[in-house]
Amino acid sequence: MPTPPQWRKSSFSGGGEGNDCVEVAHVCPHIAVRDSKAPARATLRVPAGAFGPFIDAVKSGQL
Template identity: 70%
Template sequence: MTAAAQWKKSSFSGGGEGNDCVEVADLRSRIAVRDSKAPTRATLTFPPAAFTTFLEALKSPHPSPR
């Protein structure tokens, strides 16, 4: 799965080298996510609808901690 997938690095990479981020691949029926610092380790996959819901939740404003 990971060899044939076209991985895209997050545009919100941290640090000067952009190494502190995740990579995402569209596998048609699933969305795959992996750590860019350890690409050969575990890969998480999600149904597209669940991944979209997750991204929308990240974009929504969250209350500030007290």
């Protein structure tokens, strides 16, 4: 049986219960992204190799 993904929240989750963010998990060979307010709904999966450059672009202000 496959191991369930280990979801992680951003360190910038906001105040309160920290539910206003996205969560990510490594689901080989992809990175899965979901809304922390609706974890049972659909997830977005992107190739792991594309996720790093996306995060770098966000951090640098390009996106």
